[in-house]
Amino acid sequence: MANNGSNFDIRSIVDGMNHRRLGIYVFVTVFIAFFLVPLETGIMTALKSTEAINRSLPFLPPGGDGFTLANLELALEQVQRGVINSLLMALPATIINIVLASMAAYGLTLVDWRGQIGVLLLFVAGVFVPYQAVIVPLARFWTHIFPITEILSPLARLVLVEPYHLELIPLMITHVAYGIPIITVLFRSYYKSMPKSLIEAGKIDGKSVTQIYRDIVLPLSKPMFGVVFIYQFTQIYNEFLFSKVLIGSASAQQATVTLILPQIGASTSGLDYGLRMSAAFLAALPTLVLYIAFAEQFAEGLKTGGA
Amino acid sequence: MGTNETTGPSATEEGVGWQTKFRYVLNSDFVRSAPFWAVPFAIMAVAVYGGIGYNFAISLTDNNGTIEPATFSNLDFEMYFQALSDPNVIQAATHNLILLVSFTAICLVFGLFLAIMLDRQIRYKETVQMIYLLPMSLSFVVTAQLWLWMYDTDSGIINELLGLLSLGPIDFIGNPEIALWAIIFALIWQFSGYTMVVYLAGLQSIPSSQFEAGMIDGASTLRIYLRVIIPQLKASSVSAAVVLMVFALKAFTFLYAMTGRYFPPQGTDILATLMVREAWQYNNWAYSAAIATLLLLMALGVIAPYLYYQYREGSL
Numbered sequence: 284m285a286n287n288g289s290n291f292d293i294r295s296i297v298d299g300m301n302h303r304r305l306g307i308y309v310f311v312t313v314f315i316a317f318f319l320v321p322l323e324t325g326i327m328t329a330l331k332s333t334e335a336i337n338r339s340l341p342f343l344p345p346g347g348d349g350f351t352l353a354n355l356e357l358a359l360e361q362v363q364r365g366v367i368n369s370l371l372m373a374l375p376a377t378i379i380n381i382v383l384a385s386m387a388a389y390g391l392t393l394v395d396w397r398g399q400i401g402v403l404l405l406f407v408a409g410v411f412v413p414y415q416a417v418i419v420p421l422a423r424f425w426t427h428i429f430p431i432t433e434i435l436s437p438l439a440r441l442v443l444v445e446p447y448h449l450e451l452i453p454l455m456i457t458h459v460a461y462g463i464p465i466i467t468v469l470f471r472s473y474y475k476s477m478p479k480s481l482i483e484a485g486k487i488d489g490k491s492v493t494q495i496y497r498d499i500v501l502p503l504s505k506p507m508f509g510v511v512f513i514y515q516f517t518q519i520y521n522e523f524l525f526s527k528v529l530i531g532s533a534s535a536q537q538a539t540v541t542l543i544l545p546q547i548g549a550s551t552s553g554l555d556y557g558l559r560m561s562a563a564f565l566a567a568l569p570t571l572v573l574y575i576a577f578a579e580q581f582a583e584g585l586k587t588g589g590a
Numbered sequence: 591m592g593t594n595e596t597t598g599p600s601a602t603e604e605g606v607g608w609q610t611k612f613r614y615v616l617n618s619d620f621v622r623s624a625p626f627w628a629v630p631f632a633i634m635a636v637a638v639y640g641g642i643g644y645n646f647a648i649s650l651t652d653n654n655g656t657i658e659p660a661t662f663s664n665l666d667f668e669m670y671f672q673a674l675s676d677p678n679v680i681q682a683a684t685h686n687l688i689l690l691v692s693f694t695a696i697c698l699v700f701g702l703f704l705a706i707m708l709d710r711q712i713r714y715k716e717t718v719q720m721i722y723l724l725p726m727s728l729s730f731v732v733t734a735q736l737w738l739w740m741y742d743t744d745s746g747i748i749n750e751l752l753g754l755l756s757l758g759p760i761d762f763i764g765n766p767e768i769a770l771w772a773i774i775f776a777l778i779w780q781f782s783g784y785t786m787v788v789y790l791a792g793l794q795s796i797p798s799s800q801f802e803a804g805m806i807d808g809a810s811t812l813r814i815y816l817r818v819i820i821p822q823l824k825a826s827s828v829s830a831a832v833v834l835m836v837f838a839l840k841a842f843t844f845l846y847a848m849t850g851r852y853f854p855p856q857g858t859d860i861l862a863t864l865m866v867r868e869a870w871q872y873n874n875w876a877y878s879a880a881i882a883t884l885l886l887l888m889a890l891g892v893i894a895p896y897l898y899y900q901y902r903e904g905s906l
Contacts, residue, residue, distance in 0.1 A: 307710055314704065315721050321736040321779065322724070324747055328739060341739065341747040383630040390626030396619040402631060403906060404897065409638040411832070411893045413840035415865050416886035417641030419648055419879045424641075460637035463630050492622040521729030523843040528870070541731040541843075545850035556739050563735040567728050574727035578720040581727060586787045 329354055329561040336557050358561035361547055365540030370569065371448060372539065373519040376455040380462040380519075381511045385504060387463065388470030389496050393482050403471075409464030417461075418528045425453040425529060447536035454529045454539070458519045466511050472587050473507040474500070513577045514584025517570045540566045642886065649879035656873065669880035679881060682864045685770060686888070689860060690838035693774050693781075697834050698827060700778065701785025706815060708786070709793045719790070723783035730780075734847035737776040738763065763848065766857025773858055777844065781837070785830045792826030793819070825905075832896045839889050842866060861885045 324342045331339070335349025345351075391403050425431065432450055481503070485495040523541040530538055533546040544566050548558035574581055615621060650665040673679050704722060708715055725733060740747050741762035752758035762772040796819060804814035842862040845854035852867040853859075861881060869878035900906045 304710075307707060307712060310707055311712060311718055314707075315718065318722050318724060318779070318783070320747070321733070321740050322728075325736045325739060337745060340750055341745060383633070386626040387630035387634075390623040390628075394619045394623035394626070396623060398620070400901075400906065402627065404901075405635065405639070406631075407897060407900075407906065408893060409634055411836050411889060412638055412642065413836065413862070413882075413885055413889050415840055415842070415862050415882045416645055416889075417638065417882075418866070419869055419875055419882060420641050420644035423648075424644075457637070460633050463634040464638065467630065467634075492619075492626075496626070517727055521731070523729065523731050523847070524866075527846070527866075531870075541729055544731050544735065545847045549850060554738070556742070559735055560739060563732045567732045570727055570729070574724065575720075578723065579716070582719070582723055582787050585723070585726065585784055586791045 325560045326564055328556055329358075329564050331557055333555070333557055354557040354561040355565070358547065358558055358565055362540055362543055362562050362565050364536070365538055365543040366566065366569065368448070368451060368537055369520050369539040369541070372451045372455050372458070373516055376458040376462070376519050377512060377516040379455075380459045380515055381466055381508060383459070384463050384466035384511070385470050385501075385508070386496075387467045388474055389500055391467070392471045392474040393477070393495070393500065394492055406464045406467050409461075410468055414461065414524050418524065421457065421525075422528050425457075431456070445536070450530070450535075450537040454525055457525050457529065458522070461525075462515055462519065466515055469511050469514070469584060469587055470504070470507060473504065477503060509577070510580045510583045513573060513580040517573065517581065520570050645879050646883055648876055649883050651876045653876040653879075654872075654874045669877050670884070672877065673880050673884060678859070678864060679861070679884075682859045682861045683888075685858060686839055686860045688770060689774060689777075689841065690835050693777055693838050694831055694834040696774075696778050697781050697785050698831060700782045701830070702789050702820070702823070704782060704786040705789035705793055706819075708790060719787070722786055725780040726783050728780070730841075730843035731847040733776065733780050734844045737772075737779075738848055740776075741772055763855045766855075769855045769857045773844065773848070773855070777841070781834065785834070788826050788830040789823060792823045796822055825903075828896065828899065832892055835892045836889055839885060839892075861888075 320342060327344055328336055328341055330351065331345040331349050332351045332353070335345050335351075339346065339349060387406070391399055391406070431452055435449055435452065436446075438449065477500070481499055482495060485499050490498065521541065526539040526542045530542060532538065533543045535542075544562055547562040548555035647662060647665075649669055650667065651662060652664065652668070708719055708722075712718065728736075741749075743749060743759050743761045743764070748762070749759040752760065760768070763769050800818055801814055804818055809817070839860075840862050841860065845858055845860065845863050846852070846866075848855055848858075852863070852871045854863045862885065865878050865881040865885065868874045868881065897906075
C-alpha cells in the first residue's frame, strides 16, 4: 500500500511538471534574474576595488584581492548625514500624514452627509497633480510668506537637535500636505470595506462620532496603519524633487540622502562606480530592509494607491 | 428654559423653530464629521489647489531673476505664447508623448504577462512577487545610478554582454538617438512589478469557476485568458494606466539623477526637467510657471476622464 501510494505521488508530480509548467518556471527564473541583476551588480561593484571593477565582469562577486570595504566606508562617511536627515524628516512626516489622513477618510466615508462626493473628488484629484505645478510657488511660500525656519529659530537652542535640523521642517510639512490625498484615498478604500453594522451598533449604543472613531474604527484600522506607514515612509524617504527645491544644494548641512547621492563619486575624470554604487546601496538600505520585512504591506499600499 | 416654554405660543414657535434648526445643524453628520476632515482638507487644499492658483498667477507675470515677492501687475498670457512657440518646449513635449505611450503600453502588457504567470499556481509565489516588485521600493535616485552603471560604455554589463557577441560597444546614454529608449527600458524595469501587482489583484477577484468552465468547453488556456479573463481586467488596466501616464508626464528624478545636473542626458529632455531647469538654473520663474501649468493641463487630460469614469462606475 505504502509503496503504491508513493508511486502515485511521483507520477502526479511528474505529470504536473509537464512541458508547459517547466516553461513557466524557466520564464519565472529568467525574470528573477532580470529584476535582480541591476541591484546585484550594484552591490558586487560596491565591494570591489577600482582595479577589480575594470578587470572583472560587473555582476561577478569580487575574487580574492579584488575585495575591499574601502568604498563602502568612504561612501558611509559621505551619505551618513543625509541618511540621518532623511530619517529625521521622513519619520515624523509619515506619522503626522497618516494620522491626519485617517481622520479625513473617516469623516468622508463612515459619516454620511450630502456634498461628501465633491470634497472627496478634490482629494482624489490631488493624488494625481504633478508636483511641478506647485513647486515655483512652494519655494516662495517657505521663503517669503511663511518663513517658518526663521520663526522657529529661537527654538534651536532648546531642542536637542542641531540647528540645521530645523531647516528640515518646511520639507517635512510639505510632505505631510502633499501626502494627505493619497493616504486619505488608501484609508477610504479600507473604511469602505469595513462592515457598516459595526458603526451602526456603535450608534445604537449612543456613541458619538468621535467615540465611534476612537473605540471602533481605530482599533480595526491597525493593519491599515501598517500598510500606509510602510508605503508612505518609502515614498517620502525616496522623494527627491521637494528636497531639491526646498534645500537645493547637496552640500547643505540639512541635505537629504537623495540630494547627496547623485553628486557622490563624480569628478572630471569620470564616475567612480565603486564609490557611487556603495553610496547608492547605503542610501537604499533603510527602505530596502523595510521592504524585505514588509513586502506584503508595501504591495497592498501600492495596488490600491498607485505609484 | 421654563420661562421660555410659558411665553406665548407664537414666540415659542419662532424661538424653538430657530433653536431646533440650529441644534439640528449642530447635530448633523456634516458638522459632526467636520472636525475629522476639515483640518486635513484645509492643509491639502491650500497646498495643492492654492499652489496651483498661485502658480497660475505667477505664470501671468513677467517674473524672473532672484526669488522675490512677485509683483502682480501687467498680467497677460505672454509666457504661454512664448512657451507654445519655443522649439525646446515642443521637443520636450514630444519626448513626453513618446515616454507616455511606449512606457505605459509596455508596462501594462509586461505586467499583465507577469501577473498571469504568477497566477498559474507556481511555487514560492510570494517570494517571486516580492522580487519582481523590489525595484519599486527603491528611489529613482538609486535606480538611476544602477542603470547608469548597467549602460556604461566601457565596462557596463550590457556592453560586456554585447562584447561577447562581438557587438558594440553602444553608448546608450550618450547617444541622443537611443538615450530616451534606454531610459524607458530602465523605467519599465522599475514599474512593471507595480502593474503586475495591480493585475494580480484583479485576477484574484475573478472566480476560478470561470476558468474551469472554459476548460470543460475545451478552450485552450490562451483562449480563455484572451476571451474571458482579460476583458474583466478593464478596471485594473484603467487605474494602472492612469498612474503610469501621470508618472510619464512628471518623471523628473530619474532623469536628473542620471547626470546630477539640470540637463538630463541629451535627447531625453521632457517638460518636467525643462520646467525645473528654467526656474532653478535660469530663474525664469514666470516662464517656468507657465510650462508647469501646461504640464498640469496635460495631466488633467488624463485624470479628468478617469475621475468621470470612476464617478460613473460609483467606485469613487
